[in-house]
Amino acid sequence: MSSRPELQAPPEIFYDDTEARKYTSSSRIAEIQTKLSERALELLALPDDGVPRLLLDIGCGSGLSGETITENGHQWIGLDISQSMLNVALEKEVEGDLLLGDMGQGLGLRPGVIDGAISISAVQWLCNADKSSHEPRLRLKAFFGSLYRCLARGARAVLQVYPENLAQRELILSYAMRAGFAGGVVVDFPHSTKSRKEYLVLTCGPPSLSTTIPNGKGEDGESCSDDESSGDEENQTVCISDRHRPRKKQKINKRGKAREWVLRKKEQMRRKGNVVPPDTKYTARKRKSRF
Amino acid sequence: MRMLTHNMLSSNIKGVTNGFPLRIEVEKVVEKQVEINHDFLRNIFPKIDWKAFFDASRVMGYAELPEEAPEPSVLESDLEFLRKFHHALLELHLEEGALVCPETGRKFPVNKGIPNMLLHEDEV
Numbered sequence A: 001m002s003s004r005p006e007l008q009a010p011p012e013i014f015y016d017d018t019e020a021r022k023y024t025s026s027s028r029i030a031e032i033q034t035k036l037s038e039r040a041l042e043l044l045a046l047p048d049d050g051v052p053r054l055l056l057d058i059g060c061g062s063g064l065s066g067e068t069i070t071e072n073g074h075q076w077i078g079l080d081i082s083q084s085m086l087n088v089a090l091e092k093e094v095e096g097d098l099l100l101g102d103m104g105q106g107l108g109l110r111p112g113v114i115d116g117a118i119s120i121s122a123v124q125w126l127c128n129a130d131k132s133s134h135e136p137r138l139r140l141k142a143f144f145g146s147l148y149r150c151l152a153r154g155a156r157a158v159l160q161v162y163p164e165n166l167a168q169r170e171l172i173l174s175y176a177m178r179a180g181f182a183g184g185v186v187v188d189f190p191h192s193t194k195s196r197k198e199y200l201v202l203t204c205g206p207p208s209l210s211t212t213i214p215n216g217k218g219e220d221g222e223s224c225s226d227d228e229s230s231g232d233e234e235n236q237t238v239c240i241s242d243r244h245r246p247r248k249k250q251k252i253n254k255r256g257k258a259r260e261w262v263l264r265k266k267e268q269m270r271r272k273g274n275v276v277p278p279d280t281k282y283t284a285r286k287r288k289s290r291f
Numbered sequence B: 001m002r003m004l005t006h007n008m009l010s011s012n013i014k015g016v017t018n019g020f021p022l023r024i025e026v027e028k029v030v031e032k033q034v035e036i037n038h039d040f041l042r043n044i045f046p047k048i049d050w051k052a053f054f055d056a057s058r059v060m061g062y063a064e065l066p067e068e069a070p071e072p073s074v075l076e077s078d079l080e081f082l083r084k085f086h087h088a089l090l091e092l093h094l095e096e097g098a099l100v101c102p103e104t105g106r107k108f109p110v111n112k113g114i115p116n117m118l119l120h121e122d123e124v
């Protein structure tokens, strides 16, 4: 049998009482999900002002991802289709509110009220037709459309996904873009089959400076294309698909030009009257890789 | 489910144009104390639909909120108001009951604090 849970049964069947308990009591899974959630929160790039925000956790499961949100001081609402997973979350007394719901039916939330959303290892489920009435494209459309509407303008959604193949990733991304999101995919550890992780980093609202894709771990800031496989082996981040930055531009911004580019952008921001950190010798320097 | 979440939720049934606010049917309310955070309250305040929040708090058995939404400046200084706002928003949980779509009357049951928002096939 396939090792992809998505191919075995619909999520509300696959994550039954036994699986929900197994999932949540595995320290290995807990560790992985926590790391993914921490990374997603980092990519969410909420203002660093200590103010707790209202976040959404889509496919919250038994609350492993939500607990990370709580540890970061934010409030959250979690949605999941599996009652068994939510029951485990209840037992763990997670601090977020839980909803039993199907993201493929769209999120029933008021417009513009949510400060940010994360989803850890869940959205790829939408690519399956689990019932005769399921049309994956319609479900992706309903999901991304409703996600876009409920987010505050300028807010981000970071969705860590396990697409089965390239086509599935493109499908998911194309529906995100159609809904109006700007952004792209950030890939951590692109050269490792085991630790490779993908995050859709989406911003709500028209593309602007603040919606450009964030720099990943151990990334230059400009080495943002698939063919640029130089650098230290696995510990590297590559954005492979960013609809709002033409490919050409990515090529032009080769090493060495990064600093100039950053300085120019900072100057632009200053002219707009934004508060921008002063230029120092550290500006646009390559960051140490972190784990 | 806290009133914070109730204030954000709306009915998602196909064809419904105004699914907010969901009417609350109470069977059981529980209170859980949580630490107050003024910054959170100030940040969320502009997003709260006050009328829905006020009505919900009444149904939940809490009568201390003003009917009219206060000026945002009140949140800067009025500790008493902040405490009440906090309590109604984050400490009252609808444990058992239902949420009712204002347009269709469809009931979304709430068990163990979790609203079941799953739609039937003909509602999608």
Ligand SMILES: C[S@@+](CC[C@H](N)C(=O)[O-])C[C@H]1O[C@@H](n2cnc3c(N)ncnc32)[C@H](O)[C@@H]1O
Binding pocket: A011, A012, A015, A033, A058, A059, A060, A061, A062, A063, A064, A065, A079, A080, A081, A082, A085, A101, A102, A103, A104, A119, A120, A121, A122, A125, A126
């Ligand atoms: C691998 S688990 C991840 C759970 C949690 N985010 C974590 O990090 O531990 C995937 C979750 O997605 C949920 N899920 C799958 N399809 C869904 C859908 N259409 N709507 C809501 N949740 C869904 C499953 O029920 C499951 O709990």
